[in-house]
Amino acid sequence: MSDQALLRVEHLRKFFPVRKGFFNKVTGHVRAVDDVSFEVRRGETFGLVGESGCGKTTVGRCLLRAIDPTSGEIHFGAAGGTVDLARLRERDLLPLRREMQMIFQDPYSSLNARMTVRDIVGEPLLLHGVRNRAEREARVADLLRRVGIRPEFMSRYPHAFSGGQRQRIGIARAMALNPSLVVCDESVSALDVSIQAQILNLLADLQADFGLTYVFIAHDLSVIEHICNRVAVMYVGKIVEVADAERLFSVPRHPYTEALLAAIPRRDPDQRGTGLLLSGEVADPASPPPGCYFHPRCGYATDLCRNLSPELRSLPGGRLVACHRSDELTLRGVL
Secondary structure, eight states: OOTTEEEEEEEEEEEEEEEETTTTEEEEEEEEEEEEEEEEETTOEEEEEOSTTSSHHHHHHHHTTSSOOSEEEEEEEETTEEEEGGGOOHHHHGGGGGGEEEEOSOTTTSSOTTSOHHHHHHHHHHHTTOOOHHHHHHHHHHHHHHHTOOGGGTTSOGGGSOHHHHHHHHHHHHHTTOOSEEEEESTTTTSOHHHHHHHHHHHHHHHHHHTOEEEEEESOHHHHHHHOSEEEEEETTEEEEEEEHHHHHHSOOSHHHHHHHHTSOOSSGGGTTOOOOOOSOOOOTTSOOSSOTTGGGOTTOOHHHHHSOOOOEEOTTSOEEOOTTTTTOOOOOOO
C-alpha cells in the first residue's frame, strides 16, 4: 500500500451459490462482485456508483467483513499496521471493528425500536470497554450535539424522530468509536431532497473534524458529484471506470459512464430530452455475456467487445478504464 492509502482492495470477488432441486444442489453462482480492485486514500470520499444490483453494496459489506468475500485481498491501514481483512478470523477482527463503521440506507430499520437513543449510540462504547455509565452518557450527549440532536432527547425512542433525525442518530452511532473508515451505504437515498443536503453537509463537517475517510455508495450521481473526491463506476459486479469526480463528470471515458451521466435530470428545460437512452436489460450476474458485460447495451460495441473482456487499465492522469475503445471515443459529460 502507498503511504496515502487507507484501504487497498485487490481482485475482490463475492459469488453467491444458486441452488435448485430436491437435494438443494449448487447449479451455478451469482457473480455479485467479480474481480474488483481499487484504492481509497486517507481523508478522501471515494464514491461507488452504478445501477441497482451492480454489486456496490456487496463491496461495502465485504470491506467491513459483514459478509465474507469469496476471494481477494482487503488491505486496511489499521492503527497497529496494515492487515488483510479478508484473511482475519472473527476474533481477530473484533479489535478492528472500532476503526470501521457503516451508516445504513434505511434510518427506520437500522435503529432498534426497543432501545432509547442513549442505548443505541452508547452500545458501541459499552461493547468496546467503556463500562462507566456517566462517561458513556457524556460521550453520547457530545455526539448528539455534533449531529444536530438535542442531548435531552436521548431518553426517547426512534419512533419519536423524523427520518432525517433518525439518520443523524445513526451517524452519531457510527462516530461513537472515532473510526478512521466509514462506509456510507445509500445513506441519503431514503430522505427528502432538502434533508439530503443537510445530511451531506453534516458528513462533510464530521470528515473535517474527525479526519474520516468515506466509501460513499450511491446510485444518485448528483449526490456523488457533491460529496466525492474520486468515483468508481460499477456494472454487473465489475468496475468499469475510476477517476477524479470532476474529470469523470466532464470527460467520461467509458460508454456506461456516459449513459449514467446522460440520465441526470437537467434543470434547464432546453436541455431536457437529449439524454442517451440505453437499450436492452442489465446483464444477468448469474450468466453474464461473453466479452465486455456492457456490450449488449453499448452503441459503440465491436466484435472485439463481444468476444474479449477488457482489462481495467491506467490512462494518463491516474484514470482507470475497462474499455477497448476508450482511446478513440469522444463521450459526452455534463459539466
